Amino acid sequence: MASRAFDTFITYRIISTLVTDWKDQPAFEHGIIDEKGKLLKKSRSLKTKEEKDSYTLFHRLVFNLKRIIQKIPGGNTKLGSYTAGLFLIKEEIDTERLLNEGESYVEELLQD
Numbered sequence: 001m002a003s004r005a006f007d008t009f010i011t012y013r014i015i016s017t018l019v020t021d022w023k024d025q026p027a028f029e030h031g032i033i034d035e036k037g038k039l040l041k042k043s044r045s046l047k048t049k050e051e052k053d054s055y056t057l058f059h060r061l062v063f064n065l066k067r068i069i070q071k072i073p074g075g076n077t078k079l080g081s082y083t084a085g086l087f088l089i090k091e092e093i094d095t096e097r098l099l100n101e102g103e104s105y106v107e108e109l110l111q112d
Contacts, residue, residue: 015085017062019078026054037067
């Protein structure tokens with residue numbers, strides 16, 4: 001039971017970090033990344049606890065995934081981030097419906 005709850009928590013954290021704008025990330029506030037997610041400070045040069053907590057191995061993984069998604073056409077938009085997150089957790093997505101209905105279909109999927 002604990003494993004399932006932990007899996008759900010990690011999945012939520014990955015998706016929520018993935019869809020959060022770069023400027024809203026704690027790493028941006030500490031000057032570790034810029035507004036496009038480009039790394040400004042290496043992890044070994046971080047000094048304070050707040051800086052280290054805002055850019056962990058978890059963040060590095062999700063930020064790299066987010067940068068890869070942004071290279072895909074449409075991946076740089078909020079809808080693109082939500083869609084990528086859904087593709088990571090949903091077993092089946094109607095891509096034709098996604099292209100036709102867009103945001104309303106994403107909202108419907110998020111409610112499921």
